[in-house]
Amino acid sequence: MSRADFVNVLYIAGFALFIVGLRMVRGPRTAVRGNQVAAVGMAIALVGTLIDDRIGDWALIVVGVAIGTAIGVPSARSVKMTAMPQMVALFNGVGGGAVALISLVEFRDADDIPLESLIPIVFAAIVGSISFWGSNVAFSKLQELRWAKRRFPRFTVPNLVLAAVVLALAVIVVAGADAEIMFWLLLIAAGVLGVTAVLPIGGADMPVVISTLNALTGLSAAAAGIALDNTALIVAGMLVGASGSILTKQMADAMNRSVASVFFGGFGAGPAAAAAAGDDGVDRTVRSTSAADVAIQLSYARLVVVVPGYGMAVAQAQRAVADLAAALEQRDVEVLYAIHPVAGRMPGHMNVLLAEADVPYDKLREMDDINGEFARTDVALVIGANDVTNPAARTVADSPIYGMPILDVDKAGSVVVLKRSMASGFAGIDNPLFYDQKTTMLFGDAKASVSEVTGEVQAL
Amino acid sequence: MDLLTELAILVLAAFVGFEVISKVPNTLHTPLMSATNAIHGIVLLGAILVIGTADGFLNDLLLVIAIAFGTINVVGGFLVTDRMLGMFKAKPAPAASAGEPEAERGAPGEASGPGRDRKLGGAG
Numbered sequence: 001m002s003r004a005d006f007v008n009v010l011y012i013a014g015f016a017l018f019i020v021g022l023r024m025v026r027g028p029r030t031a032v033r034g035n036q037v038a039a040v041g042m043a044i045a046l047v048g049t050l051i052d053d054r055i056g057d058w059a060l061i062v063v064g065v066a067i068g069t070a071i072g073v074p075s076a077r078s079v080k081m082t083a084m085p086q087m088v089a090l091f092n093g094v095g096g097g098a099v100a101l102i103s104l105v106e107f108r109d110a111d112d113i114p115l116e117s118l119i120p121i122v123f124a125a126i127v128g129s130i131s132f133w134g135s136n137v138a139f140s141k142l143q144e145l146r147w148a149k150r151r152f153p154r155f156t157v158p159n160l161v162l163a164a165v166v167l168a169l170a171v172i173v174v175a176g177a178d179a180e181i182m183f184w185l186l187l188i189a190a191g192v193l194g195v196t197a198v199l200p201i202g203g204a205d206m207p208v209v210i211s212t213l214n215a216l217t218g219l220s221a222a223a224a225g226i227a228l229d230n231t232a233l234i235v236a237g238m239l240v241g242a243s244g245s246i247l248t249k250q251m252a253d254a255m256n257r258s259v260a261s262v263f264f265g266g267f268g269a270g271p272a273a274a275a276a277a278g279d280d281g282v283d284r285t286v287r288s289t290s291a292a293d294v295a296i297q298l299s300y301a302r303l304v305v306v307v308p309g310y311g312m313a314v315a316q317a318q319r320a321v322a323d324l325a326a327a328l329e330q331r332d333v334e335v336l337y338a339i340h341p342v343a344g345r346m347p348g349h350m351n352v353l354l355a356e357a358d359v360p361y362d363k364l365r366e367m368d369d370i371n372g373e374f375a376r377t378d379v380a381l382v383i384g385a386n387d388v389t390n391p392a393a394r395t396v397a398d399s400p401i402y403g404m405p406i407l408d409v410d411k412a413g414s415v416v417v418l419k420r421s422m423a424s425g426f427a428g429i430d431n432p433l434f435y436d437q438k439t440t441m442l443f444g445d446a447k448a449s450v451s452e453v454t455g456e457v458q459a460l
Numbered sequence: 461m462d463l464l465t466e467l468a469i470l471v472l473a474a475f476v477g478f479e480v481i482s483k484v485p486n487t488l489h490t491p492l493m494s495a496t497n498a499i500h501g502i503v504l505l506g507a508i509l510v511i512g513t514a515d516g517f518l519n520d521l522l523l524v525i526a527i528a529f530g531t532i533n534v535v536g537g538f539l540v541t542d543r544m545l546g547m548f549k550a551k552p553a554p555a556a557s558a559g560e561p562e563a564e565r566g567a568p569g570e571a572s573g574p575g576r577d578r579k580l581g582g583a584g
Binding site: 025 | 490493494499500504511513516518541542545
């Protein structure tokens with residue numbers, strides 16, 4: 001067997017392990033193992049590349065890998081659970097950036113590139129650049145960097161023009177203009193498109209955006225694989241492109257949104273949001289309460305449903321919440337947790353945090369399972385969740401979140417909302433739930449509030 | 461390898477990708493996205509292959525950046541996924557057998573009742 005054949009055998013082993021690994025990540029029991037299996041696949045494919053006889057410039061390879069490891073490992077280890085989403089966005093972005101850079105070098109390095117390589121190179125450059133810049137914007141928005149916190153209008157028309165420019169530049173490059181400047185312009189135009197496409201999208205939709213960009217990076221990697229005649233890149237890239245697309249659709253479905261509406265409509269800073277906030281005719285007074293009152297309400301309830309949201313994550317209140325639940329359970333109060341598919345900033349966000357606080361998995365109920373229970377719930381304790389409990393999604397037809405499935409918190413006997421202030425949620429929409437007759441608000445840091453309530457419960 | 465063979469591989473890989481993600485519980489959406497994210501870090505191999513043949517300072521510089529990016533994508537991606545999946549790691553003591561059998565909505569086999577008989581929790 002020649003060296004090249006052996007390399008290819010390793011590649012085949014590598015991508016077979018990717019497929020097995022991904023299959024395993026689908027099930028909770030096997031997920032941890034699945035991720036490890038995929039990582040082993042990556043190691044095998046990497047070994048395959050390193051023994052390839054075209055490899056040179058070892059020093060540069062070592063430098064690059066060392067820099068990447070020095071940045072990647074500590075940031076992945078130290079990132080807080082609450083900041084996971086933006087971390088994924090960032091890791092996805094650099095993948096896209098790598099593809100764009102590889103295509104740029106491929107273009108610069110060779111003259112007379114045959115069409116069957118040139119077209120995938122151009123495709124990889126465009127998509128990689130979009131993914132890199134789009135992911136960085138997604139990161140900035142989730143990290144709430146100041147420049148990205150502003151509301152941006154939808155740039156639909158400019159984006160279409162920009163897309164046309166990108167396409168035109170692509171055609172010029174493919175048609176044989178060997179001018180490097182054109183390729184740089186192509187990368188820049190695609191990058192701007194990535195920025196302007198993601199910038200106006202609100203935080204609630206960010207999971208869908210990141211998943212889309214993830215699939216795009218996969219596609220660009222597959223294209224780079226065709227240009228480089230590398231099966232590992234083709235298979236792994238396309239695998240991610242395809243599975244990422246399905247995943248994107250599933251995430252969007254869970255939020256009752258279409259992928260198109262995420263990118264082209266809704267959730268912007270449109271006048272709809274203002275209308276929903278103003279003219280819904282609800283009594284606009286909120287009633288605030290004290291920790292002691294909440295403690296009494298909770299202690300004499302039969303069923304308490306905790307509705308955690310991003311506020312709980314920010315305040316790192318999950319342990320305090322678990323302690324409160326333990327205190328209540330000692331008094332024979334049943335405590336369940338209602339998990340909205342997109343509570344927090346990512347699907348699964350709340351599960352991760354609550355599991356970290358040792359909340360038993362069987363206490364966590366998904367939306368469809370818990371919504372029927374709210375009618376027999378005595379107190380719904382909303383901790384830093386806003387948009388996912390907003391009844392406007394059911395009733396106000398012109399609300400930007402109209403139609404999104406929500407937790408029917410307002411069906412509970414009474415509702416206690418823990419919140420820092422009256423600021424609106426990430427989608428920027430006012431929440432009629434707060435003005436409901438049976439709702440009381442406990443203002444303050446979620447962790448401090450919950451601990452205080454726990455203290456009061458224990459003192460009763 | 462000729463283009464048609466590559467396209468055939470591409471199409472087959474696409475179908476495998478569609479099949480592999482059929483029905484995923486909501487809880488696993490994010491870890492799964494993160495795992496696929498790590499897998500497209502395979503571009504690292506591309507960058508390593510190209511640096512062997514490219515010359516010129518700018519090309520080398522661009523590729524070192526690309527290698528660093530690819531490495532971040534791979535190691536960061538797998539590590540972050542592993543941390544996210546912490547909640548599904550078995551606890552050392554399988555003492556607690558809490559939990560009535562819950563009726564999971566039509567998720568057969570491995571996906572039903574995740575960790576039903578043990579308390580799930582990550583490293584504290």
